[in-house]
């Protein structure tokens with residue numbers, strides 16, 4: 481009762497296998513189709529959950545919930561993109577298994593963002609990586625970004641400043657403690673906040689070009705970015 485493949489069965493199997501291997505969609509097409517659309521959708525999903533995380537983080541900033549409610553919204557809307565650039569920068573520069581960060585880089589590079597914006601985005605990621613920020617510095621820098629008094633539509637600037645100031649004080653001290661040989665470190669950190677502002681403008685154009693190409697965002701992103 482030994483199982484034997486007959487000669488004819490061998491021939492039949494070879495023919496089927498050859499046909500199967502020959503009829504696959506060309507790899508570049510598969511990669512291109514799969515990557516552009518799929519990357520945008522995945523990044524949209526990640527940005528949406530990132531906004532949810534950001535709202536929770538912001539609600540836990542001492543004093544934030546006692547700000548005027550409309551100002552709370554204005555601060556969140558005004559800082560969301562910058563906070564997400566900071567977050568995605570941490571992910572980029574995190575020493576996780578190489579595949580992880582490359583995947584994010586690959587997905588952002590192939591999500592329909594035009595080359596003119598990719599450049600400054602990745603320069604920013606690199607400049608954040610070079611700072612080697614501690615988790616405390618990352619958290620405080622994000623809180624300082626959210627508590628920026630001069631966002632559009634903020635009414636009570638002074639109230640926001642009163643929250644941001646102590647954060648800056650602590651951040652300044654941390655920089656001196658963590659980087660004793662770099663007296664300019666705190667200034668370099670604040671320089672990143674200026675760079676973030678310019679990325680805001682690029683981002684508005686990126687959103688517009690996605691919309692022109694009929695890309696859909698989630699309700700939460702539409703609300704926070706005032707689109708649709």
Ligand SMILES: CC(C)c1onc(-c2c(Cl)cccc2Cl)c1COc1ccc2cc(-c3cccc(C(=O)O)c3)sc2c1
Pocket residue numbers: 520523524525526527530560561564565567568571584588591697701
């Ligand atoms: C709508 C979508 C297409 C979009 O539009 N503009 C941007 C954007 C892009 Cl491209 C770059 C910067 C800022 C924005 Cl806002 C995006 C995608 O934004 C994001 C935002 C944050 C994060 C955090 C991630 C991340 C991964 C792994 C782990 C973690 C983690 O927190 O552990 C986080 S991915 C991710 C994607």
